[in-house]
Each structure stands twice: as C-alpha cells, then as structure tokens.
Amino acid sequence: MSEQELKALRVRIDSLDEKVLELISERARCAQEVARVKMASLAEGEVPVFYRPEREAQVLKRVMERNQGPLGNEEMARLFREIMSSCLALEQPLKVAYLGPEGTFTQAAAMKHFGHAVISKPMAAIDEVFREVAAGAVNFGVVPVENSTEGAVNHTLDSFLEHDMVICGEVELRIHHHLLVGENTKTDSISRIYSHAQSLAQCRKWLDAHYPNVERVAVSSNAEAAKRVKGEWNSAAIAGDMAAGLYGLTRLAEKIEDRPDNSTRFLMIGSQEVPPTGDDKTSIIVSMSNKPGALHELLVPFHDNGIDLTRIETRPSRSGKWTYVFFIDFVGHHRDPLVKSVLEKISQEAVALKVLGSYPKAVL
Template sequence: MSDSPNTNNSPSTGSPSNLDELRETIDQLDTDILRLISERAACAQRVAKVKLTHDKGTVFYRPEREAQVLRRIMSLNPGPLDSEEMARLFREIMSACLALEQPIKVSYLGPEGTFTQQAALKHFGESAVSLPMAAIDEVFREVEAGAVNYGVVPVENSTEGVVNHTLDSFMDSSIRICGEVVLRIHHHLLVADTTRRDKVSRIYSHPQSFAQCRKWLDAHFPHAERVPVASNAEAAKLVKTEWHSAAIAGDMAAKLYGLTPLTEKIEDRPDNSTRFLIIGNQDVPRSGDDKTSLVVAMRNQPGALHDLLEPFHRHQIDLTRLETRPSRSGVWNYVFFIDFKGHHEDPQVAAMLEEVRLRAAEVKVLGSYPQGVL
C-alpha cells in the first residue's frame, strides 16, 4: 500500500473545482444581467419614440416616476446588498437608459469637484451632463433660460443651517422645486505630493467647511492660518501648487486634483449632511411620498405667525422646516419659507393652502416633489 497522500480526499483538491463552478455561475449571471440591461435600454428607446409621437415637446425625465421605481426596487430587494446600494445601481442603469432617449443637462454650483456636483451625480447618475456655474443665481438663470433641464443648489446644512442665497433666489423667480437630495458630508484634510506635512501653516476651505470642522482644527492645527475661498474645490486646486498648505474638501475634489488625505472625516459632527434642491421649470405630479415648499408673506400684525401655522395644525399637515427671511421688497415684514409633507394636489393640503391664502398677504407654492430616496 502506498504511503503517498490520498489526493482525492485532500481538502485543497475540491477548492479549485468548486471555484471554477462558481466562476462559471458568475459568468452566466453576468451574461443574463447584460441581456436584461440591453432589453431595458431598448425598451427605453421605444418609450422615447412613443412619447415623441404624441408630443414633440415631451419631458423625458419624470422625477415622480423615477422615485416610484427606486422605492419599488428598495422594497423588493432581498439582499445581501443593502437597499440604498441596490437603488444606487438601478439609478445608474436608469441614467444610462435615459441618456439614450435624451441626455439630461444639469447646472450646479461649481467649480468641478464640489459637494453640489457630487449631489447632482448622486441624483441624476453619471450619464447626466453636468455644467458648473460660478454662483447660485447663475444656476437659476440657466434653468430659467432653458439652457439646461435642471439645476442643483444647496439649501441647508445640518450643522450650519440654511443657505440664505438659495432661499432669496426663489423670491423673484418662477423656478419650481422638482426634487431633493441629501448628501452626507465628509471633510478631509488634503495635501499634495509636494507638501511638507510637518510644515503645514495655511489651510484653505469654504467658510462653511471651516465652521463644520472648527473643533478638530482647534485641536490639531490651532496655529495654522485659515484662508476662506469660494469653494472647497478651489481650495484643493490652490494646494496643488504649494508646499506648506492643506485644503479641507471631499472625495471628489481629492480625486480631481490628485490630492491625498492627511486625515479623513474631520467634521465635528459625524451626522453632518447637506440638503440640495433640484430646480426646474415644470410641476411634478404626485409620487405617493412627497414634500411641498412654500414662501409666504405675512402682514406685520400681532399673532401673524399663529395665524399662518394654525391651518397646518388643524389639517394635520406635518411641517418639516420653517425659516424666516427679511422681505426684500419692503412691503411685508415677514417672509416665511415652509416645507411640509404632502403634495399640493392632495385634498387636505389643498384645503389648508386655501385657508393660508385667506390669511396671508402672498402665498407662492415653490413646488411639490418626491421626498429624497437616496
């Protein structure tokens, strides 16, 4: 009887065979996925033809329809991928298919590498054509002029509060809010290859990012000069040419400008997030899980705020945000920006709005839109 090992019973002999079988299974699944994505893309092309047959000025991107599809995918997801990751994959498929019908042009608060661009790509997918603008009012103008289909602007941060410039831009504009996207904001301290890391004496960033990282900076770089700039992307660009400076910015800016994180996630609050609004020129039908935004001007009289909010309470409308801004016209003292759950076409919401119009000097519905899915 031979003393050589029994190779048939060796644990290692079964592994290559099983691995080959698993790889064959993966190859077959990839083939199936490829075929199904191609079938979906072809169906999207047929949808475009049907739309164009009935209306030459048709709108190809439907925010409410996309939200319904993504919610359905998340509800059906069996795992092991989590529901948000699965929805993100489907959003990219939908973005690529939509580009076959008509590529979406989106303006955003630039320059390239900002969190606003990241929010635009998160909402519309990588197949959208994104165009940076130098200021928030330029984003509004591009959308109003029809040069782009949609715009993306920041509206509030969980740490620093509202972006007043965005709210003020709505007061004189006919633009509608078509959607929202919430982005977790992670700030990194970035340096270039030429940076002498032990000699960092200057840090560039947007003022809001400095505010969101104030405690960390006080503890780790108390003597470094903090230089505010127009955007974190601009901060990253400046650091590229200096040996003694660093920038506070995110992953997209780091990748775009070839910088390396000296320290990651330096924001003071781990739940730091920013909400962005999607702006466009059309009303959005109900999706089944919606928000509405209003701007309301009230007369300067005792009990004005109570008179404004009482119909919301009585009709059991859930307010999610209430902000006060000074009136730029000088006619009314109080201007309120209000977000609440529901669509303006919902019966209880319509009844509430009718009462508010009777009590207010002016009411302007900025838009009803799907609540952010991702």
C-alpha cells in the first residue's frame, strides 16, 4: 500500500470518527431528555427508575439483528453496551456491588452486563453483596450462581433463602484460567498453588498432570490468589486475565481449565422488577412437603404446559432436618398468562413458593 493510499484512508477515518462522535453525543443528549421525561412523569413520592434492563436487552438485540459486519455481532453489541452504560451514567450513575476483590470473574461479569460507566464496589463475600444491596447502599449486586464444570454456587443459593432479593438479570462468562507467577517466582521451585476452591476443581486434571506433588491452597478468590503470589518466590496462582493484568503477573501456562467450554453464570440482584421482553427467564424457590412424589407433583405443571425448565437445584431448607427447597429456572416471565397459571397450580401443592424474579435472557 502506498503512503498516499494510507493517508487518504486515514482522512476518511477521521471524517467518519467526527460523524460517530456527533451521533454518540446526540444519543447522549437524547438519554438526558429521557431522564427529564422520567422525572417529570413521576407520581408523588415515586422514585425514578433510570436503569431499564428490558430496554437495554431490546437495544442490544436490535443492534445484533441489524449488524451486517465486518465486526461480529458480539463485538458490535459490546460497543453499544458501553455507549448505553455511559448514557445511563448521565441519567444516574449506577452503584454495583460484586464479589471481590478487584480482578475477580464476578467483576468481569458486572462489567459485561452493566458496562464500565458504573461505580463498582468489591465485597469480601457473597453474603456481603446481598447485605449491601438489601441495605440500599448500592443499586445492584453481582454474584456467581453456577459453573458448567463444578455446578451450583451454594453460598449464593443459600443467601436467597435469607434475603428478599429480586433477580433482574443474568450474564454468562467463558472462564479461562491461567497459571500465573510473579516476577520473583522461581518457576522450577513452585511448591504451592493458590486459587479459589472452584477454580482448583476446574483445573484438577491439568494440575494432576503437571504439578501432581505441589500443594493446592484454596483461598477466598482467584484475585486474592494472584495478590498473594505477587510477593512470594515459590508459589503460583490460578486466575483469569483481569487478575493477571491487575497484579502484573506472567502467564506460565494459559487456558488450563479441564473443559474448554468452562463457563460461569452470574445473577444481577436488586429490588427492581423487570417487565417482560418476550424472551425472558424466571427463577423461583419452592419448598414441598416431605412426601413421596412431591418433586413429580412440582414438575408436572411445567411439562403439561410446555414450559422449558433450564435448571433445578436442591438445597437443604433452613426450617428442618432433611427438608429441602428447590431452586428452579424456566423460560418465560411470571406475568405471562401461561406461567401465571402454572405458578398458581404449584402454589396449591407447595409449602411455600417465592418468585425470585423474571429477567431478560442474557443477550451477550
């Protein structure tokens, strides 16, 4: 390519950037107008709701449907995700608590869902995220709920039994683990590998093959593991990209998870009910009386009405030994007439039924 061609293309890019800039600014001014309209139409004592997950899902889906490349759909939606995040911040900067410390996959999930223009607050434990949301110190919380290799995150399920929380969104994240070392680490004398227990389990086979005799130490998060090895000379950590970048660690081995499709699903929790989008999921907790056939009775109405169950999890209930609660996710919104009638049928048989929330299916 000649210098002249390159110069001409850059002039074109400059002129396109000017247009993109003007359009983004116009969009941002529009969002400010939206905020004004929301404020003006409030009834007395009503609190304005600036964040609208159902609308955000619609915007992102539209972008993906209309995109004609060459950028991929996900890439394009990611760009619009950030534009919308900044527009919302003009209306009201969202405060989001997540399972920290900084650099965790939960932080990455929070950014994927809300974009980067939020005020994010790392919490030391899942229960603390719930408490922070319940106290109204933040608008939303982000917690992991299930991993494709290791199953349910029981701390999260149990926290739903203790707190009244509304689920208002979900996000799935591909989890890639790396073996990380600090600049002082002597790589031939690693005697200890730190990580979160779930991540150690997700890399069990790789560790058995490559570091069979090295002590595996479970710590509170992958980011905490990364932080520890920074100052140690004989240890390594298993953590992801964010933690590696944050603590300036080197990747001794990349993508060491046993299953290449290793993914974690995260939930956004808050107090805001989300209206239907036409492509939603609902999460409920049900406790049934301890009698034969109880689970069958619970599942039949879903089957009879063709409602697609996406997950069922059992946890010991807090109210008695050997009694259980079921966490169920299914496709549909609790305001859909069909879902409503199924929930009514179940509540006739159940000891207790609680709708944790209906929310748009993850777009990104």
